[in-house]
Amino acid sequence: MELPSLLGTSFACDCGRTHHVPVRRFLYQVGVLGALPQIVREDGGGSACTVIVADTRTWEIGGQQVANALKEAESRVARVIVPDPPQRGPAAHASRAGRPRDDHGPVCDDVTVRALVERLRGERPGLVVAVGSGVINDLSKWAAFQLGVPYVVVATAASMNGYASANVAPTIEGVKVLIEARAPTAVLAEPAVLEQAPHEMTAAGFGDTIAKHQSGADWVMNRFLSDEYYCRFCAGLITDIEPLYLDRPEDIRDGRPRAVQGLFEALFWTGMAMTLVGTSVPASGGEHLFSHTLDMMAQVQGESHDLHGRQVGIGTLLSAALYQRVLVLESPALGSLPPSIDEHLWSVPSVAAAVTEQYESKKQRWGPIRQKIAQRDGWDRLRATLAAEVKSPETIRTWLRRAGAAARPADIGCSRERVRSAILHMHEIRKRFTIVDLAWLAGVLPGSADDLIDQWLA
Numbered sequence: 399m400e401l402p403s404l405l406g407t408s409f410a411c412d413c414g415r416t417h418h419v420p421v422r423r424f425l426y427q428v429g430v431l432g433a434l435p436q437i438v439r440e441d442g443g444g445s446a447c448t449v450i451v452a453d454t455r456t457w458e459i460g461g462q463q464v465a466n467a468l469k470e471a472e473s474r475v476a477r478v479i480v481p482d483p484p485q486r487g488p489a490a491h492a493s494r495a496g497r498p499r500d501d502h503g504p505v506c507d508d509v510t511v512r513a514l515v516e517r518l519r520g521e522r523p524g525l526v527v528a529v530g531s532g533v534i535n536d537l538s539k540w541a542a543f544q545l546g547v548p549y550v551v552v553a554t555a556a557s558m559n560g561y562a563s564a565n566v567a568p569t570i571e572g573v574k575v576l577i578e579a580r581a582p583t584a585v586l587a588e589p590a591v592l593e594q595a596p597h598e599m600t601a602a603g604f605g606d607t608i609a610k611h612q613s614g615a616d617w618v619m620n621r622f623l624s625d626e627y628y629c630r631f632c633a634g635l636i637t638d639i640e641p642l643y644l645d646r647p648e649d650i651r652d653g654r655p656r657a658v659q660g661l662f663e664a665l666f667w668t669g670m671a672m673t674l675v676g677t678s679v680p681a682s683g684g685e686h687l688f689s690h691t692l693d694m695m696a697q698v699q700g701e702s703h704d705l706h707g708r709q710v711g712i713g714t715l716l717s718a719a720l721y722q723r724v725l726v727l728e729s730p731a732l733g734s735l736p737p738s739i740d741e742h743l744w745s746v747p748s749v750a751a752a753v754t755e756q757y758e759s760k761k762q763r764w765g766p767i768r769q770k771i772a773q774r775d776g777w778d779r780l781r782a783t784l785a786a787e788v789k790s791p792e793t794i795r796t797w798l799r800r801a802g803a804a805a806r807p808a809d810i811g812c813s814r815e816r817v818r819s820a821i822l823h824m825h826e827i828r829k830r831f832t833i834v835d836l837a838w839l840a841g842v843l844p845g846s847a848d849d850l851i852d853q854w855l856a
């Protein structure tokens with residue numbers, strides 16, 4: 399099935415569900431902004447106002463061009479520039495922590511979205527046009543959803559897979575949460591803008607998209623261990639696109655047009671897979687926990703963290719290394735996970751409470767999972783099933799290096815101690831069962847943490 403033919407449709411899937419594709423247009427072409435007036439006419443509810451949302455950087459990159467293109471639309475056009483947060487001093491409020499290193503742009507949190515909603519409300523928009531990538535896309539999606547207004551996004555970087563997703567991932571009181579909103583009606587990108595985006599952003603998108611190889615294995619593991627819902631179609635959505643950037647990962651490093659286009663399409667459709675399934679499970683497993691844990695540690699400690707996709711790329715390497723060590727075991731004596739979370743690490747009460755809730759919920763599943771593994775041939779069948787899904791850590795590391803992506807903790811400004819702490823606590827923060835939990839059950843963690851760092855993350 400040709401993927402573009404799915405846009406704006408509903409279709410019955412072999413998994414037994416009917417999937418809905420809410421995005422009607424996905425346009426990656428030269429002069430793409432020429433499509434905006436018609437999009438405003440069709441999606442914008444007649445004569446109401448169209449509001450462009452950007453930050454100071456993304457306005458420079460594309461905001462003015464979007465405003466020019468909208469002059470052809472029969473709609474009033476307004477703009478809202480999301481301001482940068484004040485520079486953070488040592489005593490600044492913790493909710494301003496967790497900033498990507500060397501970046502002082504807005505963050506996606508409850509405070510920022512409240513201010514954005516108020517400013518948008520004053521304009522009475524019929525359509526919101528986000529111009530940006532991760533944070534601006536999330537803020538616009540969230541604010542538009544709260545106002546019950548459709549939104550479209552003009553992408554400025556192939557940096558993450560949230561363009562087509564219906565969820566936003568803000569930080570609220572120090573906790574990274576997932577909030578349901580609504581996918582955009584259109585995703586647009588001008589090729590030259592993405593090709594010329596800062597290299598770290600494109601490489602971050604590369605990290606976010608190769609994560610799918612490990613999260614896919616986690617999904618298969620949950621189907622095997624807990625009869626969880628699984629959709630083969632959604633799991634394999636981007637298989638035909640991957641060679642465009644995985645055959646020669648250095649094309650990502652060099653910003654070559656076909657590879658950047660392939661990466662952007664892969665990011666769009668992995669985000670769409672999450673929308674079709676209704677959860678982040680097709681694109682987020684144990685490898686994402688590494689990044690979320692670093693973000694939350696940064697939040698609690700009032701420090702900065704790196705770009706999502708740069709951390710996820712290293713998490714993907716870690717996940718592959720854990721799989722390798724677990725799958726080699728012939729008949730592990732099943733151990734157990736720690737009985738509770740580390741309150742020392744999660745020293746902010748709201749964070750400790752949220753982490754405890756997730757962990758307690760996951761603990762309910764350990765018993766049935768252990769029983770399933772202990773069945774006759776249970777371990778061997780699980781190993782065979784998972785071995786067919788995962789990539790080796792050697793492959794992941796080679797991909798990251800050739801693409802010029804972050805491949806070592808030093809690349810994301812992480813000390814050995816920080817990485818060690820993340821590895822030993824990443825199982826605590828989400829209720830979903832992943833390779834990290836299996837590594838604890840099989841006795842690979844905590845004992846092999848230092849070894850893993852020496853072999854793969856030094």
Ligand SMILES: [Zn+2]
Nearest residue numbers: 411413629631
């Ligand atoms: Zn399906």
Ligand SMILES: [Zn+2]
Nearest residue numbers: 559606706710
């Ligand atoms: Zn991600």
